Amino acid sequence: MTIKREYVPDSGGHPHLVSGNTTPPVADILDIAAPSGVTNASGIYTTEVKGMNIAGHLKITAESTGVVPGVTTKSQPFGLHVGFNNLVDLAPLDEPDLAGYLRLTGHNAATCAGTGCDNHRDLSHYAAPEMAGFLLDMAKEYNDTVGPAVIGVNDISLPDGGLFDIDGTWSPSHWYHRIGCGVDIDKTALNPETGADVVLDIYKLTLIVEALGGSKVPEGPVHYELPADVQDAVLGNAGWSHVVSGVTR
Amino acid sequence: MTKTLLTSMLFLAAAATSAVAQAPEPQPVLLPSLSIAGSRLDSTVTYDAARRVYRYAYTIVAAPTNQVAVTGFRVDISGRTEHVPQIDPDLQNNVRRGELRVRQFQPNTALPVGIVVPQPSRMYCGVTRNAEANFQLWEEGDGVAPGRSAGGFVLESKFPPSPRKAALSPDKRSWHTFTEQHPPGTLFDDSTSYEVVTTALAPWEPDDALLYSGGGQQPAEVNKFLRYAQPADNRLPVPAGMSTYTVVVFYGATINPATFSATLNGVDITPQFQPVPGSAQAVTIAIGPGTTKLKLSVEGTKASGGRGTDSDTLTFLPQ
Numbered sequence: 067m068t069i070k071r072e073y074v075p076d077s078g079g080h081p082h083l084v085s086g087n088t089t090p091p092v093a094d095i096l097d098i099a100a101p102s103g104v105t106n107a108s109g110i111y112t113t114e115v116k117g118m119n120i121a122g123h124l125k126i127t128a129e130s131t132g133v134v135p136g137v138t139t140k141s142q143p144f145g146l147h148v149g150f151n152n153l154v155d156l157a158p159l160d161e162p163d164l165a166g167y168l169r170l171t172g173h174n175a176a177t178c179a180g181t182g183c184d185n186h187r188d189l190s191h192y193a194a195p196e197m198a199g200f201l202l203d204m205a206k207e208y209n210d211t212v213g214p215a216v217i218g219v220n221d222i223s224l225p226d227g228g229l230f231d232i233d234g235t236w237s238p239s240h241w242y243h244r245i246g247c248g249v250d251i252d253k254t255a256l257n258p259e260t261g262a263d264v265v266l267d268i269y270k271l272t273l274i275v276e277a278l279g280g281s282k283v284p285e286g287p288v289h290y291e292l293p294a295d296v297q298d299a300v301l302g303n304a305g306w307s308h309v310v311s312g313v314t315r
Numbered sequence: 316m317t318k319t320l321l322t323s324m325l326f327l328a329a330a331a332t333s334a335v336a337q338a339p340e341p342q343p344v345l346l347p348s349l350s351i352a353g354s355r356l357d358s359t360v361t362y363d364a365a366r367r368v369y370r371y372a373y374t375i376v377a378a379p380t381n382q383v384a385v386t387g388f389r390v391d392i393s394g395r396t397e398h399v400p401q402i403d404p405d406l407q408n409n410v411r412r413g414e415l416r417v418r419q420f421q422p423n424t425a426l427p428v429g430i431v432v433p434q435p436s437r438m439y440c441g442v443t444r445n446a447e448a449n450f451q452l453w454e455e456g457d458g459v460a461p462g463r464s465a466g467g468f469v470l471e472s473k474f475p476p477s478p479r480k481a482a483l484s485p486d487k488r489s490w491h492t493f494t495e496q497h498p499p500g501t502l503f504d505d506s507t508s509y510e511v512v513t514t515a516l517a518p519w520e521p522d523d524a525l526l527y528s529g530g531g532q533q534p535a536e537v538n539k540f541l542r543y544a545q546p547a548d549n550r551l552p553v554p555a556g557m558s559t560y561t562v563v564v565f566y567g568a569t570i571n572p573a574t575f576s577a578t579l580n581g582v583d584i585t586p587q588f589q590p591v592p593g594s595a596q597a598v599t600i601a602i603g604p605g606t607t608k609l610k611l612s613v614e615g616t617k618a619s620g621g622r623g624t625d626s627d628t629l630t631f632l633p634q
Binding site: 269270272 | 491494
């Protein structure tokens with residue numbers, strides 16, 4: 067028998083509207099140590115599977131030409147989902163507190179109508195549950211200590227985490243945007259009092275982030291990470307995980 | 316076939332957590348050095364017996380060889396039990412406190428402190444999520460330049476001193492400039508933090524198990540009239556060339572200050588000590604090239620009402 071993997075299009079937050087490159091290498095979603103072999107006398111076949119770096123739904127089937135010689139016999143498919151559990155969508159920002167201090171930018175429909183950023187439209191603000199509070203504390207502290215600014219929150223993670231290939235190439239670009247714990251911040255914010263753009267003082271914003279236990283990762287201009295213990299919890303408890311849906315018959 | 320596939324599914328969970336490391340990592344760009352190696356954070360502590368408040372004063376000493384300015388420091392003030400509220404009105408404070416204006420970041424186990432700095436409007440101070448007192452000179456050009464020093468950074472606390480972890484911060488502005496010269500998505504090597512991790516005197520929630528009795532007297536309650544957060548042994552090897560050592564002594568609540576005496580290699584240094592019952596004090600003594608002996612003695616009242624004398628000899632052995 068052989069185990070077959072088929073990617074379910076657009077799953078995991080990879081619509082790839084611009085590139086059209088909609089089929090990832092399935093081995094980068096799920097690695098099967100021995101995808102083919104012979105069952106034991108009880109009809110059981112055992113191998114090890116491992117979630118890889120791209121999130122998405124897979125349709126899994128098993129095929130055999132040994133049940134009826136010369137005829138391919140297929141199992142009923144079952145769904146298997148590789149990704150991070152528990153990432154929450156920050157869009158829309160409907161909490162009054164959030165809306166007053168933060169705005170989502172980048173790959174959301176309201177601000178991204180061009181061709182340069184719609185590979186992941188509406189799907190780029192999925193985050194660990196702790197992210198909203200972290201961003202709100204950061205923004206409030208900045209407003210209180212530096213000056214009025216509605217801070218632009220750019221890419222975080224895709225709905226199920228994993229590889230965030232902003233170029234639609236199934237290869238790394240947003241290296242840190244995998245587990246909902248890293249966020250890009252726009253260098254320009256909105257002054258809520260004047261409506262004008264203001265340039266953020268990134269040095270001061272970073273000191274605030276560090277006081278909150280976070281850190282700045284020098285990936286691109288402004289990228290912050292949640293505190294290390296939060297990331298450990300995401301990786302260790304809720305982390306890169308799997309959701310299995312459906313059954314086979 | 317059903318059993319086959321379900322068996323496979325069970326193995327998925329066991330192997331799942333290593334997935335993030337599977338993708339090939341792009342080669343990072345090396346960031347410029349921010350070395351501030353050799354810089355120090357000097358600390359002294361005094362005790363205001365009337366207010367029962369310890370006042371910790373810090374001075375940043377930037378090494379002449381620093382490649383960037385030192386912009387601040389953090390000192391561990393984590394405690395063992397909860398302290399609510401975190402703001403103590405008895406403690407002096409002249410900085411904006413986020414606990415009052417935004418939200419408390421620190422855990423309730425942080426020790427309540429007051430923070431007093433020379434130019435509060437030009438600094439970012441407070442207590443961090445990791446229970447550190449945070450002093451940052453955040454206006455451009457305010458950092459402590461190589462070869463210079465800056466002091467007047469003060470913590471007030473009702474908790475006694477102990478050597479605690481501290482970290483000096485380098486000015487990272489050059490990293491911000493450097494990274495902005497590269498296209499978005501560039502990965503940089505920031506594996507070297509360039510912080511100088513050291514120790515400084517800072518508030519500490521006393522733990523009887525960690526206080527050293529100095530050895531010697533019986534019964535045990537007499538031996539607790541003088542205890543030490545530092546050193547932790549009465550025979551202490553010290554590095555050759557070390558010229559000073561800070562002893563952190565805890566005075567028992569029932570000691571008689573008038574009976575206190577201290578000698579260093581036979582020379583009376585009693586005036587250097589202020590043995591207030593129930594308080595603690597950090598005293599820096601000179602260490603000679605040979606063996607140095609510090610002898611402390613005090614009389615106190617036992618629970619029975621009787622008196623006893625605790626005498627300790629701390630011996631410093633240059634290696």
